[in-house]
Amino acid sequence: MDYNFAEIEAKWQAYWNKNKTFKAENKSDKPKYYILDMFPYPSGAGLHVGHPLGYIASDIYSRYMRLKGYNVLHPMGYDSFGLPAEQYAIQTGQHPAITTETNIKRYREQLDKIGFSFDWDREVRTSDPSYYKWTQWIFKQLFNSWYNKKSDKAEKIETLITEFERVGNSEVDAVCEETPAFTAEDWEGYDEKRQQEILLNYRLAYLSDVMVNWCPGLGTVLANEEVINGVSERGGYPVERKLMRQWSMRITAYAERLLQGLDKIDWSDALKEMQRNWIGKSRGAEVDFYLKDLPPTPSQGGGVGQHSDTSETQEKSTTPSYHTSSPEKYKLLIDKALEMRQNPTEGEKLMWELLRRDASGYHFRRQHVIDRFIADFVCLSKQLIIEVDGDIHDLQKEEDEGRTHELIKWGYTVLRFRNEEVTYNPSDVLSKIRKALSSLPDVKDNNTQGTPSPLSSGEGSGERSIKVFTTRPDTIFGVTFMVLAPEHELVEKITTPDRIDEVMTYAEEAKNRSERERMTEVKRVSGAFTGAYVTHPFTGEDIPIWVSDYVLAGYGTGAIMAVPSGDQRDWNFANHFGIDIIPVIDGSDIEKEANETKEGILINSDFLNGLQVPDAIKLAIEKIEGKGIGIGKTNYRLRDAIFSRQRYWGEPFPVYYKDGVPYMLEDSELPVTLPEVDKYLPTETGEPPLARAENWTTKEGYQPDYNTMPGWAGSSWYYLRYMDANNEGEFVSKEAVDYWGQVDLYFGGAEHATGHLLYVRFWTMFFKDMGYVNFDEPAKKLINQGMIQGVSSFTYRINGTKKYVSASLKNEFETTPVRVDISFVEGDELDIKKFKNWGPDYKDAEFELDNGKMFVTHEVEKMSKSKYNVVNPDEIIEQYGTDTLRMYEMFLGPLEQAKPWDTKGIEGVYRFLRKFWKLYTSKEAFDVSNDEPTKAELKVLHKTIKKIKDDIERMSFNTGVSAFMICVNELADLNCNKRAILEPLCVLISPFAPHIAEELWQQLGYTESISYAEFPEFKEEYLVEDSFSYPISFNGKTRFNMEIPLNIDKAEVEKLVIEAEQVKKYLEGKAPKKVIVVPNRIVNIVV
């Protein structure tokens, strides 16, 4: 009886479909297991043999887990919003929904042919309104949330509003944009618009003006990970920097949790490392370097209470703000302030009593944080600061003066009393305070009007200092210059008039140079001197300030303290421009290069001298903090994720604008469906395609958002939707998500390491904070299947002619390689006829053959239509059947490894399956005997059971297939056709080759699908032997084998071996030095 795979496979695929064999229920007596594949984007090209690799592996595992008695959830769907359908729409005018529908249909047909055990009743499509309704709903939840650093989780925006109404934002510790300080009274006084603008600074989904990767070629903004080497990932168009008002996701709020969470999940080290790098945590310090030779500030002259007549821009930059966007720093200060509040000095205690009891009607705060200082007592409405100094302040006189100076600059009045004054002369102190209060103007109104918008608040450090971030504060004595990024806002302000032309020209050039150019010019050293200096905080030396493009505006503060002896880039710069290099680590040879190691003892570094680097870092931070010029800080490379795309084929935002401020629609108004447009291109005025829709709006009378969401929106939560795919009332029900929980096993490509796999973790953590799920990682275990590559073929054309030469002769001519479709190639030989028929360009081709043959060369590349190296699974299935395809893909090599597709080897697997079939059949019919199996047959079976179980569990499917081959070879040798062997074997192979297994199972007399049979139990007893063939080795070299009983001890084995004839031959009469016996393994004789 022949193995008719075509008939068998069609039969069982129809059966599974009709009987919904793989339908999963949301409750069961069995334990649950959730196996997920990354869902595909349904492209027009269909599946190639590389796509199903991961699906086959996950399907084997799913089927295995069903046999092991689990309730398995194994769904599939489509990530069906995306660029290609839209690009196609631009070219042809066909609606992306139609293209997508067609492609999905084709995908489904191809998937069905491979025989996957998906529960198709749970299919999701991100582009379906019933799905993206909930993507929009999730966006709303993010909009209506903020990140509270105190509770270290996201909270509803209402809790923030309550806090604002209670005390303003001074005590709020949030991850947010820089926002000027306001009190509860201020908040109450703000109008709706102002309040909404402030809230926008805190929301997890927020609108702001950001520098984006603008891709004119695609007409849209791209995320960082969609930009590869300065060009777009899709299409390879150039990308430029542009300031645009965009939605962003505050993923940075989760930076630390995303980092820490990696330790809890079983993902590959390579992938975790990629995420760690992407998050890019670095510890160090943020330090202020004060500018030298500042012109005197007007406010200093008059002493008390004068406000400078500075212009609006200056006002902006001199307004002190609470650095709530530097949460660590702020938190540290707040903690310190709290501690000080709890441990007041005598004087402070008395002063607080005075101020609290005083009937002047002014509200004072104690130990209040202002910018980077903690003021003892502050009256905000009068901007009056009262400081009480103990004796220690005599030692810090200089520092106190610097601090007072700065506070005055910001418009504060500082009154300073000594401890004794307060203790012995309280009434005198009080009257001084009253006098000051009455002479000061009320600044409340000034405050609300003076700062135009909370969005435009400047850096708190104003013009007086330049803030830098460094991971090596210990090297501060090696600082010989400072560098600003060309985009740094202070460049223009600080540059001296004689240099302004040069510097601004340089900065403009650097800014306009594309990302790509900047990248390819990595090695080029360039820069310009501003003519300005900062003063070194410890040595007091003048430090020149330069501008250079090797400092990035987007990281840290956009400015660095340059330590040429400790940083190679600084060293290059210093050498190029002839700047001093001071070694600060003992033993550094700074002649040739910088010493970037974090080892050694500090020299030339005042109080740090003699310390090891780690200790020096600690002490340096302490000193910097003590001086009030900086603070220990952790920086992350991770940026907030831009969430707007200027495209048509994506989720519309559930948003409308009132007075320029975004508002969310009601849940009942969702989904906002995509409107029809005449063309899928931007409008003439450069607005996104949605702006073309006639009279389209999300809310009557208001402007909608014309952007759509990025591709990762829908894919960041689809794993939850599968749990409850048809729920119309919720994105997922609590019961469903509590039942299925985390994905137990997730299969997908490593190319999503810093995209999808980061975002899905981010959203999951957010859902956890909101209480929607009770886990904070989406997937416990992740397997990255390797890519199956294509083997491209090339022929060679003689330049300037239509003549092609055999690859063996290509060096004899001036030739250009030409890709040829691999279907024209058999082995190394080109089929000339097929090649000529390829198209008009090749019709008249001439050939220079080598011995009558036209050879080609091969190259392993990504499998892609454009490289003419695609192998379609349909063709393979047509020829060999899908059970062969499935097993062959697994047999190709380790799952996680990239490997080229090579169709040659498939014959071996096909032969194996036919051999397998033959075990169960005779020439004419199905033929299985009910005789008792022999010991040898049972041994083969149980050896295989053990091996297959182990191999599946450690995802070693290639060795699993080989174990089946060995098993079948051995059973064939034994002429075994016993039911007792073949029945369990059939179950064993069913995850790999389900169709043939189902057919044989039925022939064996079963009426139920094999999918829910029981995985055979391994019994050790069948493998037990009473002797073992020991390899006998001399000095580690194996010479021969010796059958030795297993029930004797080591000494007896040794005796048996030494006395053996063959051993004597090798000993040549000498006595062995030592004999090592490893039971059940080896005997080694040392001669």
Added chain:
RNA sequence: GCGGGCGUGGCGAAAUUGGUAGACGCGCUAGACUUAGGAUCUAGUGCCGUGAGGCGUGGGGGUUCGAGUCCCUCCGCCCGCACCA
């Protein structure tokens, strides 16, 4: 440059804990059956050598009775990040 991974026959690869290197498959060689074979079956197949034997897991060194596996060092390839202070 930094981080991760890898390097084993003609090819894809095995060797799970330091214990017989090359399982299994492709390819190749010879043979059988045969009108024929690109079907099937049998035998062989790491390299050198007629043989005994020797050599062999990128190179060099080390630890060990014993190393593909552990350590040091160098070389090569792949992937990711890339002026991240």
